[in-house]
Amino acid sequence: MLPIKKAESYTPGHNNSPRVLLVGYNGANNTGSESRLLSIIQDIRWALGPEVRLTIPTLNEEKLKRYVQKEKNLKIVPLPSIYFLSLRKLVKNHDFILLIEGSCYMDTWTSALLWAFLWATRCAHTFKKPCLAYAVDAGDLSPLNKFLVKKEASKSNLIITRNYKSAEILKSVGVTAPIKITADCALNFESHTLNGIVEHFSPHRGLAGxxxxxxxxxxxxxxxxxxxxxxxxxxxxxxxxxKREKLEKKLARSWAKQADRLVDIHHKNIALICMEDLDEGLAHQVLSYMKNKENAQIFSSKDLNASKMTGLLQNLDILITSRYHASILSLSHQVPQIAIGHDRRLEILYEELKMYPDYFFKYDDPDLWEKVENKVDEILENPAKTQRLLESGFENQYSRSLQNRSLLKSFLKGGK
Incomplete structure (x- = not known):
């Protein structure tokens, strides 16, 4: 393994209190990003003490303030949509730069997000500031973005990937920065009790998410x-x-059919879980197409903080998920689950959990919903088989995630 590259120079902020910039998908009402950010803040304070000065840039300050409050040593800084100059200035004025978005080196969601992380890395290199990508993923990239990732990500002092495949992807496109492999830092996130979240549901039925x-x-x-x-x-x-509108409606009807089947055949209540408030539109469509509407409820990250959402996820009888962090945050309780994947993250996770391909299905598989029905029946008939896989997978993931703090501390202390 390559050693961590040291920055050519480093000058701490006044009173030797380091200034750390956290560049990520902050302030999006996204449970995954929220749980990661809160865990990472704890990790940094563990490594450098409570006096460390943290800055969190965001495109949506009000949403971010739902779960992170300004403090003496924590600043929230609004970023404009065209972020290049503002982000460059922030990088210049900090001692350490951390890329904290899980979907870091991929363009599945938008190239603009990827470019923000690469721009922060480039600026850190220009100003000789230590730059770390902290427990992140790599995935699908266009030819242009492969070139940009190779060029800019190689300027990182250290990249910590949260799985083995991401490290392989980065190396395959030519990234030369040191790479360490751990697991997602949200595996250490603490959950809230379930009290009051699903109280209106019949206690005689189980809960499917x-x-x-x-x-x-x-x-x-x-x-x-x-x-x-x-x-x-x-x-x-x-x-x-x-065409996309038609496909969206077809998707909603298919989810609704599965929800009604879980109610009618398996006697479950349905939690329609929106890990990001952007998922609400589809969830409301699903609910509108259900015949058993009284047995279903929408739970959104807009209303539930990450702690309460995690409590919900960990108390399900079965989870069908298209969201990576719904799987991650439910792992500690071995919630039986299957995934319907759109990007590489769930696919890679399920490979490491040894649940691929039996429990993972591509969203565009022509036989998708037949496979989902068969697997749901199989799991609910014998959940212990799936839980054994999840127990082993969680132990491996959790033990790897514990390495994040020591690597972070070594990086932050090594920059001095």
């Missing part, structure tokens, strides 16, 4: 103008077409 994603919104594209309903935040717009 469906973490849905509208695959047909992505990728977000950069354009000067578009319809307001498709705007993520100017100038970024969701992909949209009549």
């Amino acid at each position: 469906m973490a849905v994603v509208n695959f047909y919104l992505w990728p977000v594209v950069l354009r000067p103008f578009g319809k307001k309903k498709d705007e993520y935040k100017w100038p970024y717009y969701f992909s949209h077409s009549k």
Whole structure:
């Protein structure tokens, strides 16, 4: 393994209190990003003490303030949509740069997010600031983005990937920065009790969770103008077409059919789980198509913080998920689950859990829902088989995740 590259120079902030910039998908009402951010703040304070000065840039300050409050040593800094100059200035004024978004080196969601991380890395290299990518993923990349990742990510002092495949992907595109392999830092996230979250459901039925994603919104594209309903935040717009609308409705009806089947055949209540508030549109469509609406409820990251959402996930009888962190946050309780994947993250996770391909299905598989039905029946008939796989998989993932703090401390202390 390559050694950690040291920055050519490092000058700490006044009073020897380091200034750490956390660059990620902050302030998006996204349970995964929220759980990661809160865990990472704890990790940094463990490594450097409570006096460390943290700065969290965000495109949406109000959403971020839902779960992170400004403190003496913690600042929230709004970023403009065209972020290059502002982000460059922030990098210049900090001692350490941490890339904390899990979906770091991929363009599945939007190239604009990837470019923000690469730009922060480039600026850190320019200003000779130590730069670390902390427990991140690599995935699908266009030819242009492969070139950019090779060029800019190689300037990192250290990249910690949360799985083995991501390290392979980075090396395959030519990244030369030192790479360490651990697991997701959200595996250490502490959950809230379930009290009051699902109290209206009948206690005589179990609870099945469906973490849905509208695959047909992505990728977000950069354009000067578009319809307001498709705007993520100017100038970024969701992909949209009549064909995508039809596919979205078909997806919603398919989820609704599975939900009704779980109610009628397996006597479950249904939790429609929105790990990001962007998932609400699809969840409401699913609910509208269900015949057993009284047995279903939408649970959104807009209303539940990451702690309460984790409590919900950990108390399910079965989980069908298209969200990576729904799987991660339920692992400690071995919640039987299957995944319907759109990008590489769930596929890679299930490979490491030794649940691929039996429990993982591609969203565009022509036999998808027949396979889902068969697997749901199999799991609910004999959940112990799946739970044994999950128990072994969690132990491996958790033990690897414990390495994150020591690597982070070594990096932060080594920059001095």
